[in-house]
Amino acid sequence: MQEIFIKNEKELVDFGKKIATTLQGGDILCLYGDLGAGKTTLTKGVAQVFGIKQRIKSPTFTLFNVYFIQLNGKSLKFVHIDAYRLKDEDELLDIGIDDYLGNTETICVIEWAEKIPNLLKKKKCVEIRIEHAPTGRKIQY
Numbered sequence: 001m002q003e004i005f006i007k008n009e010k011e012l013v014d015f016g017k018k019i020a021t022t023l024q025g026g027d028i029l030c031l032y033g034d035l036g037a038g039k040t041t042l043t044k045g046v047a048q049v050f051g052i053k054q055r056i057k058s059p060t061f062t063l064f065n066v067y068f069i070q071l072n073g074k075s076l077k078f079v080h081i082d083a084y085r086l087k088d089e090d091e092l093l094d095i096g097i098d099d100y101l102g103n104t105e106t107i108c109v110i111e112w113a114e115k116i117p118n119l120l121k122k123k124k125c126v127e128i129r130i131e132h133a134p135t136g137r138k139i140q141y
Helices: 009-020 039-049 088-093
Strands: 003-006 027-030 065-071 074-082 106-111 125-133 136-140
Touching: 003 009, 003 088, 009 039, 027 039, 039 074, 039 106, 039 125
Parallel strands: 027 106, 027 125, 074 106
Antiparallel strands: 003 136, 065 074, 125 136
């Protein structure tokens, strides 16, 4: 696991852009960190690489948002999931998240991924941990 320190929001967005270049269909980017750690900010950087023009905000109440993207000439879905308010994993299953997780035509980003460990078993997950640090954020990936 690698560790870096991020000083500001721009660097966090840039790190998200860097991670995005490694993602492909079927990948799940799992984000871990306290409230305000920067999970959504990092997701903004990922979304920029995929050409998403809509404002990226946490789908805290809708649970997930789906965007349509192009990657290497293929049409894919980019699914941004926020598990913060979930009572249990069944809530996501009830609204059809299984159609997206691990699907080779989808890239998922999950904020609060620790809340849905059973849904992520046997999936291709990229894990990023974001922590508050004295001068910014500490990232482990």
